[in-house]
Amino acid sequence: MHLGELASVRSGLVLARKESREPTPYCYNLLTLRSIHPDGSIAQEDLSVFHASDPLKTEYLTQPGDIIVRLTTPYTAALIDSTTTGLVVSSNFMIIRTESNTLLPDYLFWLLNTPAVKRRIYTSTTSNVLSAVKASFFTQFQFHVPSIAQQERIGQIHKLARRETALLHQLAEEKEKYYAAILAREDSSMKRGTSV
Known part of the structure; x- marks a missing residue:
């Protein structure tokens, strides 16, 4: 068609x-x-x-x-x-x-x-x-x-996959911020420790 x-x-x-x-x-x-x-x-x-x-x-x-x-x-x-x-x-x-x-x-x-x-x-x-x-x-x-039922199934699976991918990207971004904050804190405490 x-x-x-x-x-x-x-x-x-x-x-x-x-x-x-x-x-x-x-x-x-x-x-x-x-x-x-x-x-x-x-x-x-x-x-x-x-x-x-x-x-x-x-x-x-x-x-x-x-x-x-x-x-x-x-x-x-x-x-x-x-x-x-x-x-x-x-x-x-x-x-x-x-x-x-x-x-x-x-x-x-x-x-x-x-x-x-x-x-x-x-x-x-x-x-x-x-x-x-x-x-x-x-x-x-x-x-x-395909049949409407098949289209609905494919559409739902695709929507779930996109949502999961978006959440994984969001999680990766949050983890990067978290690790950057930890490293910045460690760096800051090392500098304070050496200056004493």
């Missing part, structure tokens, strides 16, 4: 068409290339501010369940949830909204971030200088659609 049969696929907003040079009441958070991490998470601290000349259409703003895909390497996909809604999506990204009961966003998010799919994306861009993927790749993207 083709993705275009199960979801709407569109590129983001060309910012220059709607950008205001001065602050306006139409102020939005803007998704940037830097705000999507390689693991598919969105870093809120890396969002930019976008002042629009008039209100933006909702089709250019993130909605829960949207999949946002970078159009340039590393072609990372991000899944939008309640904490990342209402962000402006620029033309650096593709917006995929599932429109069918047969395709779950959690499953599609996992699928688009698999190494095999990223290789397919990369090979489709080799003829273009910027290595930018075209919208037609996603509308024509053909894949096997």
Whole structure:
């Protein structure tokens, strides 16, 4: 089945068409290339501010369940949830909204971030200088659609794996701080001891 049969696929907003040079009441958070991490998470601290000349259409703003895909390497996909809604999506990204009961966003998010799919994306861009993927790749993207139960299982396992990885990173950071504090204290006590 083709993705275009199960979801709407569109590129983001060309910012220059709607950008205001001065602050306006139409102020939005803007998704940037830097705000999507390689693991598919969105870093809120890396969002930019976008002042629009008039209100933006909702089709250019993130909605829960949207999949946002970078159009340039590393072609990372991000899944939008309640904490990342209402962000402006620029033309650096593709917006995929599932429109069918047969395709779950959690499953599609996992699928688009698999190494095999990223290789397919990369090979489709080799003829273009910027290595930018075209919208037609996603509308024509053909894949096997498993049962809803299988999609739910894969989506849940993927979510748990991402959560565990995030917790392990957090634990590693905390341990580094802990050991740095211990070493600093030991160093300080050694210096006090030698100066006596």
